[in-house]
Amino acid sequence: MQDFGQIDVKPYLTTKSLVPENQETPIQFSNDDIVHPKLFYRRNHFTYPNFTSSFYFLTVEGLVHTSKAFSLQDIYSLPSKNVKAVLECSGNKRGLFQPKVFGEQWGKGAISQGIWKGVPLRILLQHTGLLNTAKEIVFEGHDFGERPDSNRIVHFSRSLPIEIALDPDTIIAYQYNSRPIPFKHGFPLRLIVPGWYGMASVKWIKKITVIDRAFSGPFQAKDYIYYPNNENEKGKFPVTNINVNSTIQFPREMQLLHKGIYEIKGIAWTGKGSIEKVEISFDEGHTWEPCQLDAVPQKYAWVSWNYKWNAANDGEYAIRSKATDTYGNVQPFDPFWNKKGYGYNAHDRIKVKIE
Numbered sequence: 001m002q003d004f005g006q007i008d009v010k011p012y013l014t015t016k017s018l019v020p021e022n023q024e025t026p027i028q029f030s031n032d033d034i035v036h037p038k039l040f041y042r043r044n045h046f047t048y049p050n051f052t053s054s055f056y057f058l059t060v061e062g063l064v065h066t067s068k069a070f071s072l073q074d075i076y077s078l079p080s081k082n083v084k085a086v087l088e089c090s091g092n093k094r095g096l097f098q099p100k101v102f103g104e105q106w107g108k109g110a111i112s113q114g115i116w117k118g119v120p121l122r123i124l125l126q127h128t129g130l131l132n133t134a135k136e137i138v139f140e141g142h143d144f145g146e147r148p149d150s151n152r153i154v155h156f157s158r159s160l161p162i163e164i165a166l167d168p169d170t171i172i173a174y175q176y177n178s179r180p181i182p183f184k185h186g187f188p189l190r191l192i193v194p195g196w197y198g199m200a201s202v203k204w205i206k207k208i209t210v211i212d213r214a215f216s217g218p219f220q221a222k223d224y225i226y227y228p229n230n231e232n233e234k235g236k237f238p239v240t241n242i243n244v245n246s247t248i249q250f251p252r253e254m255q256l257l258h259k260g261i262y263e264i265k266g267i268a269w270t271g272k273g274s275i276e277k278v279e280i281s282f283d284e285g286h287t288w289e290p291c292q293l294d295a296v297p298q299k300y301a302w303v304s305w306n307y308k309w310n311a312a313n314d315g316e317y318a319i320r321s322k323a324t325d326t327y328g329n330v331q332p333f334d335p336f337w338n339k340k341g342y343g344y345n346a347h348d349r350i351k352v353k354i355e
């Protein structure tokens with residue numbers, strides 16, 4: 001049986017850019033379903049913000065009955081909950097699109113998961129009240145800078161529709177895996193929107209504003225939109241829920257192997273519902289074999305899966321994995337190409353050679 005190798009040798013992040021810092025999780029080497037903070041992918045639009053957490057207040061204002069400024073102590077003393085959730089960048093696997101698209105050329109590691117603890121956002125909103133004209137809630141991060149498309153200084157800001165903001169699992173998180181959230185991941189407070197792509201989970205939250213219209217900030221109205229056409233904006237729609245997806249962890253792409261029995265391993269996840277099944281194909285998707293799931297799939301979390309493969313004959317093999325979720329969503333053979341390269345979820349595919 002092949003394994004992940006020596007346990008005293010540790011993997012690292014894979015650097016995509018330094019300023020701002022964008023680094024991938026070594027997902028093929030993640031044996032655990034809780035990612036260590038050192039190996040959690042990092043996705044930033046700007047340089048890291050500068051602020052003092054001792055004077056940190058989270059203000060909630062706009063279309064509320066009473067605006068409030070919550071201190072960290074206030075936040076820590078409110079009822080909290082734990083949410084184990086995948087955080088996946090909507091650009092995960094962007095580098096696999098054909099034709100290629102501009103933007104960070106992420107491989108398969110712009111994804112991590114762990115346990116976030118925090119106050120449900122709805123509890124903060126119960127303290128302030130919501131006017132009935134309220135339509136969206138805007139979260140502004142402390143980080144700011146110029147975007148490549150404009151020389152105006154903007155903060156990283158995103159909004160959520162009221163229903164998602166009031167979902168009991170949408171939390172203002174202050175812990176990751178029972179420790180304060182690491183600075184690079186949003187200390188002291190970050191939004192966690194389980195089941196949505198990562199852009200929704202705003203780090204270093206500074207201010208929450210309730211508004212009566214669709215938020216039009218550039219990270220909402222320009223980026224994180226699926227543009228199915230290269231030439232025009234026809235058919236555009238926003239990036240929200242994580243698509244059903246899977247990644248093969250072992251064997252590795254283009255690995256050379258001897259004949260033998262191998263445990264093919266991977267993970268599968270989805271944004272809505274949970275994983276129903278994972279299948280594998282050795283003939284480019286003509287026939288599929290069921291994989292074994294390592295645990296009962298949970299909402300928001302990835303599930304590890306495996307398949308015992310008797311590699312009895314020499315040759316080159318293409319191996320595909322395909323996940324199906326409880327809503328009946330299935331990974332497609334071809335990805336849904338879109339100009340900005342979001343939401344890649346075609347079958348995962350690797351090749352190996354047995355010799």
Ligand SMILES: Nc1nc2c(c(=O)[nH]1)N[C@H]1C(S)=C(S)[C@@H](COP(=O)(O)O)O[C@H]1N2
Nearest residue numbers: 041042043044045089141156198199202203
């Ligand atoms: N304030 C702020 N929040 C942010 C971002 C950012 O650049 N600034 N990036 C978003 C994106 S696109 C992703 S995928 C996740 C990445 O979170 P991580 O760096 O903790 O992995 O944070 C989101 N929240």
Ligand SMILES: [Mo]
Nearest residue numbers: 089090198199
């Ligand atoms: Mo992202």
